[in-house]
Amino acid sequence: MGVTAAHCPGCGAALDDPAAFVQEFWVGADRHFLCWCARCELLCTVVVAARLVSHEPEH
Numbered sequence: 001m002g003v004t005a006a007h008c009p010g011c012g013a014a015l016d017d018p019a020a021f022v023q024e025f026w027v028g029a030d031r032h033f034l035c036w037c038a039r040c041e042l043l044c045t046v047v048v049a050a051r052l053v054s055h056e057p058e059h
Contacts, residue, residue, distance in 0.1 A: 006035070008039065008040060009042070009044060009046060010037060011037060011040040013037055013038075013040065015035060015037065017038045017039070019038035020035075020036060020037055021034070021035065021036040022035050028050075029050035030047055030049050032046070032047050033045065033046045033047075033048070
C-alpha cells in the first residue's frame, strides 16, 4: 500500500496530503498501517491480516 494509493477509511480522502500520516508496521504475520487523515482528523489502525477465519450468520 503506497501512500499515493491510500485513502482515509473514514472520509475517503487521499492520504497523499503532506499533512496526512501513514506508518506501516508488522505484528507477527499481519501488516498494520497507522493512519491520520488531515481532512477529517481520523486516527486509526488498518490491519491487513495474513488470514481471517469467520462465519456468515444465518439469514
